Amino acid sequence: MKSIAIGLAVFCVLLSSAAQIAMKRGMGVPAGGDVGATYLHALGSPMVWLGLVLYGASAVLWLWVLSRLDVSLAYPLVSMGFVVTMALGVLWLGEPFSWLRVAGCTLIVLGVSLLALDA
Numbered sequence: 001m002k003s004i005a006i007g008l009a010v011f012c013v014l015l016s017s018a019a020q021i022a023m024k025r026g027m028g029v030p031a032g033g034d035v036g037a038t039y040l041h042a043l044g045s046p047m048v049w050l051g052l053v054l055y056g057a058s059a060v061l062w063l064w065v066l067s068r069l070d071v072s073l074a075y076p077l078v079s080m081g082f083v084v085t086m087a088l089g090v091l092w093l094g095e096p097f098s099w100l101r102v103a104g105c106t107l108i109v110l111g112v113s114l115l116a117l118d119a
Contacts, residue, residue: 005068008061009077015058017084021092023051076115079108 026047033041042048065074083105089095 001068005065005074006077009065009069009074010080012058012062012065013077013081014084015054015061016078016081017088019051019054019058020081020085021051021088022047022054024089024093026051073115076112080112082108 023042026045026049027038027042086101086105090097
């Protein structure tokens, strides 16, 4: 049962990362408008709505995960979203690659791995 919960936790992390990418795609390049114009643009963007739905699905599934795993194990898995989202940003959105960012993500992976060893 624990391995199913960990697998679902990883799936939730992937859903959250996909949500970030969808919302970023939906927002596109800043139009230079004020805050109100930005939010009006967001409300009319199907990709932003897709991102919100993905976040909602992730949150609902996360409740099941929290009912099965210690929060001290589950929550560090959320940090893997930094790694996934950074990689997707570089690969799909054309964001700049940086060795400093890779080093930071490597530290995250090492930390999560240490926590997983104690699970």
